[in-house]
Amino acid sequence: MSTSLRTVAEHQQHVAGLLVPDGPAASGPGRPPTETVDLDAARGRVLAAPVHAPEPLPAFDNSAMDGYAVRAVDVAGATAQQPVTLPVAGDVPAGAALTDLAPGTALRIMTGAPVPRGADAVVEVEVTDGGTDVVRIDAAREAGRFVRPAGSDVSAGQQVLAEGALLGPAQVGLLAALGITRVVVRRRPRVLVVSTGSELAEDPVPGAGQIRDANGALLAAAVAEAGGVAVRRLWVADDVPAFLALLDSELAGGDVDLVLTSGGVSAGAYEVVKEALGPRGVEFVKVAMQPGMPQGSGLVGGVPVVCLPGNPVSALTSFEVFVRPALRRAHGHPVPHRPVLRVALTEPLVPLAGKRQLRRGRLDRAAGTVTPWGPAGSGFLGWFAGADALIDLPPAGAPLNVGDEVEVWDLASG
Known part of the structure; x- marks a missing residue:
C-alpha cells in the first residue's frame, strides 16, 4: 500500500477526534450538551442523568x-x-x-x-x-x-435507569408508569448537510447534464438514523466564494455541531470544497478504502467539518465508516458501531490490492450466509438500496471461496 494513503482506522480515529464529547460541540469538559424533552419525544434518546423512582411500582398490592x-x-x-x-x-x-x-x-x-x-x-x-x-x-x-406486592417491581428511590441509558419502548413505558413526564437527555448533534456540484438540479425535472441531489436526502436520513438532526440541507454550485459565503453565514448562527459536505473533494477540476476549505485548515487525504477514497476533515471556526465524496454510494459508505460511529459516540450513544457478524460467503470474492473494500451484501441470518449484492463499483445506488450488509474485505487478502467466513456490518441492526 502506498504510504500516501491513510488507513481506514487512522481516518476513523481522526474524525472521531473532531467529535468527541469534550470537543467543540460539548457544553463542558467531557460532557455532551443536554436538553429536557417530553416523554413522548424521548424514544431513541440517551439519558443525561440517572432516573430514580419517585414512588414504588406497583404503587399498591x-x-x-x-x-x-x-x-x-x-x-x-x-x-x-x-x-x-x-x-x-x-x-x-x-x-x-x-x-x-x-x-x-x-x-x-x-x-x-x-x-x-x-x-x-x-x-x-x-x-x-x-x-x-x-x-x-x-x-x-x-x-x-x-x-x-407494592414495590415488588421497583422500590421508591431506586435508580431505575442509569446515565447513558438508551431510551427504548420498555424504558419509556417504565418512566410513564412512574409518572415521569419529562427527562434530561443528551442533545442530538446538529448537522449542516451541504451538497456541492453545479450538475445538481434544484428543479424537480433536471436539465441536460444535470442530476437530482440524492446526497442531501440520503445524508440527512443517515444523520437522523444515527441520532443526530439535520438542521438544514443546502446545495452549492461549483463556486468557491459562494460556497464560503454560505458556509460562513450558516456557522455564524452558532447552532451547528458538524458540517457534512459531499462532493468537491477529489483530484479533478472544479473541486469546490477542497479549494475552499483547504486554505482554512481542512485536511484532504486519500484513504485506502473502496468506495470512498478521497476524504476531508478538520475544523472551521471551531466547528468540525467532514467532507465526503460526491458519488452517493461513496458518500453513504463513507458516512457509515467514519461519521456514524463518531456522531453516535459524540452524544453518548451506548452502541456507536454497527453489529459485526462472521458469516459464510455464497459466492467467491477477490479482495483489492492495497485497499480495504466494503462490498454491498444481502444477509441470510437463518443460514448464516452473505451474498454479494451488485457490482463492486461506486455508481450503483439502486443496488445499495437493496443491501442490508457491508462485506468488509481486508486489503490484499487471499481470494475467498464459497463457504469462507467474512466479517459483515449488519446495516439492519444497531
Whole structure:
C-alpha cells in the first residue's frame, strides 16, 4: 500500500477526534450538551442523568390474576374432591378504591385491581366455578399467591435507569408508569448537510447534464438514523466564494455541531470544497478504502467539518465508516458501531490490492450466509438500496471461496 494513503482506522480515529464529547460541540469538559424533552419525544434518546423512582411500582398490592381475593386460612385444604364454598361479598374491578374483606368471605377480583385489606391471596378463576353470589373453590392457595406486592417491581428511590441509558419502548413505558413526564437527555448533534456540484438540479425535472441531489436526502436520513438532526440541507454550485459565503453565514448562527459536505473533494477540476476549505485548515487525504477514497476533515471556526465524496454510494459508505460511529459516540450513544457478524460467503470474492473494500451484501441470518449484492463499483445506488450488509474485505487478502467466513456490518441492526 502506498504510504500516501491513510488507513481506514487512522481516518476513523481522526474524525472521531473532531467529535468527541469534550470537543467543540460539548457544553463542558467531557460532557455532551443536554436538553429536557417530553416523554413522548424521548424514544431513541440517551439519558443525561440517572432516573430514580419517585414512588414504588406497583404503587399498591394488586391481583396478578382474575379470580377471588381470599384469606389463605379460609381456603386451606380445599381440593376438587373437598371444595370450599364462600359467599361472594362483591366485585373489585381494576381501578376500584381499596376495600375490606371480611373473614369467611371472598371478593371477585380482576387482574390489576387492589387487593382488599384483610385478603392475603388470590384464587384464580380457573380453579373455581366462577360463582357471583357463592363461589366453589377447588384448590388451596397459600398466603401471597397471585398477589403483586407494592414495590415488588421497583422500590421508591431506586435508580431505575442509569446515565447513558438508551431510551427504548420498555424504558419509556417504565418512566410513564412512574409518572415521569419529562427527562434530561443528551442533545442530538446538529448537522449542516451541504451538497456541492453545479450538475445538481434544484428543479424537480433536471436539465441536460444535470442530476437530482440524492446526497442531501440520503445524508440527512443517515444523520437522523444515527441520532443526530439535520438542521438544514443546502446545495452549492461549483463556486468557491459562494460556497464560503454560505458556509460562513450558516456557522455564524452558532447552532451547528458538524458540517457534512459531499462532493468537491477529489483530484479533478472544479473541486469546490477542497479549494475552499483547504486554505482554512481542512485536511484532504486519500484513504485506502473502496468506495470512498478521497476524504476531508478538520475544523472551521471551531466547528468540525467532514467532507465526503460526491458519488452517493461513496458518500453513504463513507458516512457509515467514519461519521456514524463518531456522531453516535459524540452524544453518548451506548452502541456507536454497527453489529459485526462472521458469516459464510455464497459466492467467491477477490479482495483489492492495497485497499480495504466494503462490498454491498444481502444477509441470510437463518443460514448464516452473505451474498454479494451488485457490482463492486461506486455508481450503483439502486443496488445499495437493496443491501442490508457491508462485506468488509481486508486489503490484499487471499481470494475467498464459497463457504469462507467474512466479517459483515449488519446495516439492519444497531
